[in-house]
Amino acid sequence: MKHYIAQRLGIGLVTLVGMSVVIFLLLRLAPGNIVDILFSTGGYVNPSERLAIERELGLDKPIWAQYLDWVRQLAVGNLGKSYRYDLPAWEIIAPLIPVTLELAALSLIISVCLGVPTGVISAVRQDTRLDYALRVFSLAGLSMPSFWLGMVIILGLVSWVGWIPPVTYVRPGENLGLNLIQFILPALAVGYRSSALIMRFTRSSLLEVLREDYVRTAWAKGQTGRVVIWRHALKNAILPVVTVIGIEFAFLIGGLVVTETVFNLPGLARFLVQAILWRDYPIVQNLVMIIAIVVIASNLIVDVLYGILDPRVRYGD
Amino acid sequence: MATRPLGIDEAAALPGRRAGSSVVAVLARFCRKKPLGAAGGAIMLLILLTAVCADQLQTYDPIATDAAQSLARPGREHWLGSDHLGRDIYSRIVHGARVSLIVGLASTLLGSVLGGVVGLLSGYVGGKTDLITQRVMDILQGLPLLVLALVMSASLGPSIPNVVLAISIPIVPRAARVIRSSVLSIREMQYVEAARALGLRHLRIAFRHVLPNTIGPFIVLGTAQLGSAILVEAALSFLGVGVPEPYPSWGRMLSVSAAEYAQKAPWLVLFPGIAISFAVFGSNLLGDALRDTLDPRLRGS
Numbered sequence: 001m002k003h004y005i006a007q008r009l010g011i012g013l014v015t016l017v018g019m020s021v022v023i024f025l026l027l028r029l030a031p032g033n034i035v036d037i038l039f040s041t042g043g044y045v046n047p048s049e050r051l052a053i054e055r056e057l058g059l060d061k062p063i064w065a066q067y068l069d070w071v072r073q074l075a076v077g078n079l080g081k082s083y084r085y086d087l088p089a090w091e092i093i094a095p096l097i098p099v100t101l102e103l104a105a106l107s108l109i110i111s112v113c114l115g116v117p118t119g120v121i122s123a124v125r126q127d128t129r130l131d132y133a134l135r136v137f138s139l140a141g142l143s144m145p146s147f148w149l150g151m152v153i154i155l156g157l158v159s160w161v162g163w164i165p166p167v168t169y170v171r172p173g174e175n176l177g178l179n180l181i182q183f184i185l186p187a188l189a190v191g192y193r194s195s196a197l198i199m200r201f202t203r204s205s206l207l208e209v210l211r212e213d214y215v216r217t218a219w220a221k222g223q224t225g226r227v228v229i230w231r232h233a234l235k236n237a238i239l240p241v242v243t244v245i246g247i248e249f250a251f252l253i254g255g256l257v258v259t260e261t262v263f264n265l266p267g268l269a270r271f272l273v274q275a276i277l278w279r280d281y282p283i284v285q286n287l288v289m290i291i292a293i294v295v296i297a298s299n300l301i302v303d304v305l306y307g308i309l310d311p312r313v314r315y316g317d
Numbered sequence: 318m319a320t321r322p323l324g325i326d327e328a329a330a331l332p333g334r335r336a337g338s339s340v341v342a343v344l345a346r347f348c349r350k351k352p353l354g355a356a357g358g359a360i361m362l363l364i365l366l367t368a369v370c371a372d373q374l375q376t377y378d379p380i381a382t383d384a385a386q387s388l389a390r391p392g393r394e395h396w397l398g399s400d401h402l403g404r405d406i407y408s409r410i411v412h413g414a415r416v417s418l419i420v421g422l423a424s425t426l427l428g429s430v431l432g433g434v435v436g437l438l439s440g441y442v443g444g445k446t447d448l449i450t451q452r453v454m455d456i457l458q459g460l461p462l463l464v465l466a467l468v469m470s471a472s473l474g475p476s477i478p479n480v481v482l483a484i485s486i487p488i489v490p491r492a493a494r495v496i497r498s499s500v501l502s503i504r505e506m507q508y509v510e511a512a513r514a515l516g517l518r519h520l521r522i523a524f525r526h527v528l529p530n531t532i533g534p535f536i537v538l539g540t541a542q543l544g545s546a547i548l549v550e551a552a553l554s555f556l557g558v559g560v561p562e563p564y565p566s567w568g569r570m571l572s573v574s575a576a577e578y579a580q581k582a583p584w585l586v587l588f589p590g591i592a593i594s595f596a597v598f599g600s601n602l603l604g605d606a607l608r609d610t611l612d613p614r615l616r617g618s
Contacts, residue, residue: 018456026465027472136353139605143544143598145551148571148590155579155586254461258552262576272464273556276471288460288468295459 001307008303012296019292020074024067027285074289080282082275089283093268093290099169100256100267103190106183107252110191111198112245116238118195119202124229126207134199141196147258150189154263157185169266186263190255194248201244206237239310246302250295347610354606360599368415377405379412380563388582398584400570401577406584409565410592416566417596420481421547428485428546429539432492437531439493440500441523447497454490462487466549467558475561484549488542492535499534503527533611540604544597551593567593 054060058069073080079089115138122134157163165185172179209215210233218228253269260270268287275283348355367374376396383403391398397406439450457465470483503509504527512522553559554568562569570589579586 014452015456015459018452019459022456022460023468026468132353139601140594140598143601144594145548145555145568145590145597147552147555148586148593151571151576151579151586152590155583158580159583250459250461254463257461257463257467258555261556273467276467277557279471284468284471288464291464292460295461299459 004307005304008300008307012300016293016296019296020071020289021067023285023288023292024070027281028063070285074286079286082280082283084275084278084280089286092283093271093287096266096268096271099265100253100260100269102172103183103187103256103260103265103267104249104252106187107190107194107255108245108249110187111194111248111252114191115195115198116202116241119199119241120206120229120234122199123203123206123210124225135203138196138199141192144193145258146189146193146255147262149192150186150259150262153185153189165263167264169264182263182265186259186265190252190259193255194252197248197251198241198244202237202241205240206233209233209237212236239306242306242309243302246299249298253291253294347606351606351610353602354610357599357602357604357606360595361603364414364418364596364599367411368418371412371415374411375405375408377408379404379408379565388578388585390582391584397588398582400582400585406570406588409570410567410588412565413567413570413589413592414596416477416560416564417547417550417593420477420484420550420560421543421596424481424484424546424550425488425539425542427481428488429492429535429542431485432489432494433496433528433531433535435489436493436496437500437523437528440497441504441519441527443504450493451497454493457487458490458494460487462545463549463552466553467556470553471558475558477560477564480550480553480559483553484546487549488546491542492538495534495538496531499531500527503530537604537608537611540600540607544600544604547593547597547600 058066061069077090079093081088082092085092118134118138122131125131154165157165166178166182170178170182206229210229215228215233218232223232256267256269257273259265260267261273264270268290272284272287272291275281275287381404383399386395386399386403387401389395389399389403391406395405395407397410399405400409435450435454439447465487466483469486470480473479473483509522509526512526517526550559550566551568551571554566555572557569557572559568560566567589571586
């Protein structure tokens with residue numbers, strides 16, 4: 001087990017380094033450097049001021065040196081500063097993290113609670129009307145942009161119930177109830193979409209397992225349907241689903257990017273969009289890196305969990 | 318192969334061709350076996366026709382503003398209402414189909430072809446090349462699709478070719494993976510071995526003998542990715558880094574005015590979103606059915 005975890009950690013680390021290179025290069029795709037972009041929005045530029053900023057950002061150095069500088073700064077936890085706020089980036093980012101985490105966690109809970117049971121029902125009642133209805137329901141979730149779903153939910157609430165969700169962010173410490181109400185709508189919009197993938201995976205995975213011999217044996221022993229399905233079949237069927245939930249997490253963060261903007265929640269994802277629109281690129285670079293770290297960490301957790309749940313994986317390689 | 322009595326519809330399809338192999342017969346069988354998939358195909362056909370005939374279908378110029386008609390209700394004048402600048406929503410949605418479909422198809426095609434070539438070579442060559450390529454693909458796939466597309470399109474600047482590029486790059490690793498896995502099994506087949514024994518060059522074997530057999534997974538992949546490409550385009554345009562003015566885009570129709578005027582004019586929010594969902598729903602339905610038909614191994618992925 002120790003060897004397995006070490007191996008996964010190693011792969012994660014390599015992926016992280018690779019991602020940092022990709023992110024670094026991506027933001028340098030545009031012709032001209034960050035200073036050009038910063039100033040093209042600002043109008044008149046003093047040439048000496050420009051040089052000073054270029055030096056401060058290290059843009060006078062060759063590109064590999066710039067990369068190494070950035071990684072070195074990241075490694076000691078220095079995220080640089082925001083050009084728009086003229087503040088250390090960390091001071092701006094830190095309060096945003098809990099918002100995004102809360103939203104992501106709630107969305108994940110909703111998507112699992114919605115996806116797994118519907119997947120099981122759909123598999124057990126394969127090719128019945130109920131199965132078709134559930135599949136269309138999940139496909140609809142995959143088809144609707146979550147940000148639009150969010151807008152429609154708000155619109156529906158306003159026009160039929162006459163209730164507008166709180167417009168400004170309420171911290172959980174201030175008023176937990178109101179905070180949860182505020183988060184539950186965007187979480188539903190994101191979670192519904194994600195639940196569709198989980199449902200489809202649970203369904204196909206369970207369908208496969210239900211055809212196995214040991215499940216037939218369990219039926220032959222005269223056990224009730226509930227025991228066979230939930231205790232015998234689902235135990236094995238859920239393994240690939242765990243992986244999907246891990247991949248889902250990365251997918252979910254993508255969904256948050258737009259949803260946080262629609263619901264005006266001050267999270268990382270909304271800030272990323274704002275930083276991109278303001279062309280505050282040093283921040284964008286670090287924010288994307290934080291997202292990459294979160295994604296890799298969640299994949300790592302899933303891998304380890306998988307190893308614990310399924311001994312075959314551990315000894316496989 | 319055992320002979321069996323021909324069904325009536327198969328016998329009808331007989332003249333001139335072998336039963337079940339004519340395009341019509343294949344389509345008919347698909348519709349009968351996969352009604353949902355056929356519905357998806359019909360939806361995609363409808364959207365394709367809308368995109369092609371947008372000029373004929375429009376009732377107004379989609380980019381002409383008319384202050385007097387600002388926020389008109391849906392009715393006889395404006396079938397689906399008008400936005401805050403008095404632009405006709407129906408005509409904009411009809412033209413938006415063109416933008417969405419062009420961006421969706423172009424980015425899916427670009428991404429799948431690039432990914433397909435990477436997957437083909439990495440699967441065919443194998444060894445260390447394969448290992449390294451796979452790791453690079455892992456890295457690209459690790460970033461959330463929308464985040465990657467968002468950063469790229471912001472960095473490249475808003476224009477239609479840039480949006481296409483930004484959406485296609487996240488598709489590359491997904492395509493590479495699918496094509497690679499089918500190449501791995503094709504590579505071991507006897508006819509490939511025979512081609513090698515004949516002394517054919519590797520590139521020729523890869524492209525002429527292996528590649529044609531990956532067409533099934535390739536079509537499945539393309540249909541599945543088309544839906545998500547349309548969704549990403551909508552999201553990018555919604556955030557203001559996607560398709561630029563003056564092209565009417567479904568995603569941007571939701572962003573500019575929709576949020577502000579949503580209460581007074583809910584049709585601004587409803588109709589473009591329905592158009593997006595409808596298009597993506599159609600391609601998902603079709604993709605699912607094609608996957609079940611062409612490549613049962615991929616079921617559920």
